[in-house]
Amino acid sequence: MKKIIELIEKETAEAFWSCGYDAKYAKVTLSNRPDLCEYQCNGALAAAKAYKKAPMPIAEETAAKLAANTMFSMVEAVKPGFLNFRLNEAYLAGYLEEMRADKNYFGLERAKEPKRILIDYGGPNVAKPLHIGHLRSAIIGESIKRIGRLLGHEMIGDVHLGDWGLQMGLIITELKERKPKLPYFEEDYTGEYPKEAPFTISELEEIYPTASMKSKEDEAYKDRAMQATFELQSGKRGYQALLSHILDVSVSDLKRNYDNLNVSFDLWKGESDAQPYIPAMVQKMKDDGYAYLSEGALVVDVKEESDAKEIPPCMILKSDGASLYNTTDLATIVWRMRDYKPDEIIYVVDKRQELYFTQVFRCARKTKLVDKDTKLIFHGFGTMNGKDGKPFKTREGGVMRLEHLVSEINEEMYKKIIENHTAVSEEEARKTAGIVALSAIKYGDLSNQASKDYIFDIERFTSFEGNTGPYILYTIVRIKSILAKYEEQGGLNPDARILPAKSDSEKALMLELSRFGSAVESAFSETAPHKICAYIYGLSNALNHFYHETKILSEEDAAARAGYICLLMLTKDILETCIDVLGFSAPDRM
Secondary structure: OOOHHHHHHHHHHHHHHHOOOOHHHOOEEEOOOOOOOOEEEOHHHHHHHHHOOOHHHHHHHHHHHHOOOOOEEEEEEEOOOEEEEEEOHHHHHHHHHHHHHOOOOOOOOOOOOOOEEEEEOOOOEOOOOOEHHHHHHHHHHHHHHHHHHHOOOEEEEEOOEEOOOHHHHHHHHHHHHHOOOOHHHOOOOOOOOOOOOOOOHHHHHHHHHHHHHHHHHOHHHHHHHHHHHHHHHOOOHHHHHHHHHHHHHHHHHHHHHHHHOOOOOOEOOEHHHHHHHHHHHHHHHHHOOOEEEEOOEEEEOOOOOOOOOOOOOEEEEOOOOOEOHHHHHHHHHHHHHHHOOOOEEEEEEEHHHHHHHHHHHHHHHHOOOOOOOOEEEEEEEOOEEOOOOOEOOOOOOOOOEHHHHHHHHHHHHHHHHHHHOOOOOHHHHHHHHHHHHHHHHHHHHHOOOOOOOEEOOHHHHOOOOOOOHHHHHHHHHHHHHHHHHHHHOOOOOOOOOOOOOOOHHHHHHHHHHHOHHHHHHHHHHOOOOHHHHHHHHHHHHHHHHHHHHOOOOOOOOHHHHHHHHHHHHHHHHHHHHHHHHHOOOOOOOO
């Protein structure tokens, strides 16, 4: 189904053409003066230069051609040469009926040539709890994935675990000090290793920071950890078994925490999965003449003549032959291309890593690790700050664990629900609080442009008023309540349909609904979930304005009442589709 702005543009283009002007001037935009018109075209101003003619006569000729078109209730030429449009109420109602008939996608024009897009988001380190620094990557990446799937693309989410390097050696070293008699540390052990891990997630989360602190204070301890890392990466059997335990225990806990955020991944790959690809990749870079030694390290030049500032070489191996994050990320691209051949790879990461990813992407292209048509996209996000404008911290000044943040907001929502509904059971209040709290967290984050820093204000984000997740959910719950009462009155006649608007507020709601496809496509093409937030905030405002001005259930005309109900059903369905791609849902009541 064509977007409504495309249909307006098509009619306008035909009018320009029939008047003897190039159809390219028929670009139509949403009006920035809704008090004057709903859509506008400024093409006559540009055409005037090309045809050496005043813009106003061009606009007047075109408006005259469109005057009889049943799509419009008004087409007028306005000085100095604008075309202003208002849609015919009957045409708009018919368009919404077509949307309503498309039960799953509501007229959304899905991809004719779907892409395979791999998204790298999450990026947690194993053996460490998720903290608020992981929030934005998870929330933004999940939403981009869901928007792409709604449009018909094959979206593959990869958590990209940090499961390699010195942190593993530190854990192994500390574990060996605490439990030296475990079979993993016996040099001549040939039997099967235990299936149960020799630690719990709580113990593991305590082991790593303890080991890290020791390594900073004790040089011999750090040397043992580096040796353990080397032996692990060299394939030492006992250490490989320990790595499997660390992954099993950590990933189970990570999945639980991500589930609480309604975030999921198709792939649970880590840096360790890239290791087998490194030797051949490095050798090929050498053989092809891209990699060379610089002060003992193996590097690839990635600077370009057009660079305004110097871009350092991409280091592939350190002088001691050890790999780096660059190496692992490049090897990860190798296996992704081999196993999935994606059209695009999107990295949802902190914007402060832009230089690093510039080096990695250029190196991947220069050394031909990716096909020439494969897009590598850096989607950098800003920091989540407290009210003091500094990165969000606990009251004690530490980095807050993600599950503690979620729990704190759940509790805040629970208190508000209990205050507003004293008769509700604790079980229902807790369940509803969890749903609404998730909307507060996700909408609070996603409503900001990803690249910008923002203030995480729990009080504002949990408000039921203003541009917040709870306000959007309250709007959906309001519609559900009206629909339930209507159902008690006998329900909807199958022949009922959306009727032409009888008021300005009804038409405003209908216009917002008609723009659903444009909002989704724009959000995906610009990897900008905040555009979905902006759309549903406008739609919710339009619905609530219509609700306050209109007697819906008490409308005496049965056909008009049924028309209102059809309009509300479509609004609910579109709002629920949008919050689903943002990664949260709505309760039945609040």
